[in-house]
Amino acid sequence: MKIATYNVNGVNGRLPVLLRWLDEAAPDIVCLQELKAPQEKFPEQAITDAGYNAIWHGQKSWNGVAILSRGLEIEEVMRGLPGDEEDTQSRYIEAKIAGLRVGCLYLPNGNPAPGPKLDYKMGWFERLKAHSAELLQLDEPVVLTGDYNVMPTELDVYKPERWVDDALFRPEVREAFHSLVAQGWTDAIRKLYPDQKIYTFWDYFRNAYGRDAGLRIDHFLLSPHLDKRLLAAGVNREVRGWEKTSDHAPVWIELTAGG
Template sequence: MKIATWNINGVKARIDNLTQWLKDSDPDIVCLQEIKTIDEGFPRLEIEALGYHVETHGQKGFNGVAILSKTSPSEVNRGLPGDALDEQSRFLEAVFTLPNTRILRVCCIYLPNGNPVETEKYPYKLAWMERLRSFAAERLAYEEMLVLAGDYNVIPEPHDCFDPKVWENDALFLPQTREAFRRLENLGLTDAVRATTDATRLYSFWDYQAGAWPKNNGIRIDHLLLSPEAADRMTSAAIEKHVRAWEKPSDHVPVIAYFDLRPDIRSP
């Protein structure tokens, strides 16, 4: 099984790229962020024509998440628990029952950016991360395959950006942000990409400005965090960087992981 996350930066603007990528990459489950549309405006017919089921949690003009899957989920939950007043569409959970009755939970995450730091946006980011940690702790207790996939707006380590000095005062790289991310990981989650490589200059986002893409001045902020049960099944992970070179691209590219779901040899 191939699971991917991609901040599409406007699904209507990138629909041609999205459908082409779905044909080329052939993922089984896709988590999309920043769809920037209400549910009714999502171009589901184009996606469904390729054999995907569509679940959305949209919002007019900005934010919004979606999960595309080759099989229909048995359960769908919208919104991150913990704050009934939070109206931003940033979280979507889908539960899949696999053929061997194994449960797979996939959560699509669009974590707040947090900038400017001196505004209310940064406390909101940190509070959202704490809510995510509480949610993850609860789900991990189920001891199921769990994939928390999305745009985290977090640069975990200095080697995950082209120049730490450029980002040292940014909400994506502040010590409090990275500490909150480590607390989340320390629940027992595995960063899919970093579990497979220690390579530097490995990024998932390049700004549209200042020649960031041709210079490879990027940052790694799109992550798949895996429960132990999911990490045990992962066989590889990668960043599909070539998509950034397409015409009219998103500033993010897909991050993917493969999982071997075959029954254990020891199973009867």
């Protein structure tokens, strides 16, 4: 089974790119972030025509997450991260698909930092850790994936010295990510490529993609049920070079069949 995560940076504006990638890569399950579309403006028909079922949690102009599946039934479990009833931002959706529980997330950016946006990010992180701990208590395989807006180590960022004060790389943000993983999750990319420079995001400015001045901020965390089922993982980095594309590239993993 092939599972992918992709921050599309506008699902309607990038729809031709998304549909081309779906056709070429043919993932079985896809988690999308930054739809930037209200609930009623999600391109459901185009996704259906491409052979995918979908659930989504939209929001006008900002945020938004979705889960797609190719010929597989999607059972929605929740939308919105527990822990703050006043938080209306569309950043989390969770479903059961083919024996897996899939959590799709778009963690807050947090800039400018310090400030209210970093405070919101850290609070969201704490809520995520509380929920992820509960997920690990379930006797079922869980995939927690999406745009985490964190570079966990210096290996995950081009010229780390330039990012020391950024909300994606501040010590407290990296510590929050490491403490999340330490609950018992496996960082799929780093399990297979512990020492390799791998990026998932390249800014639109200063020819970042051409210079390979990137960041690794899109992650797959796997519950212990899936650790030994991980076959392969990678980044479809060529998609970042397509016309009118997102500043992120799709990230994917392959799992063996469940036993």
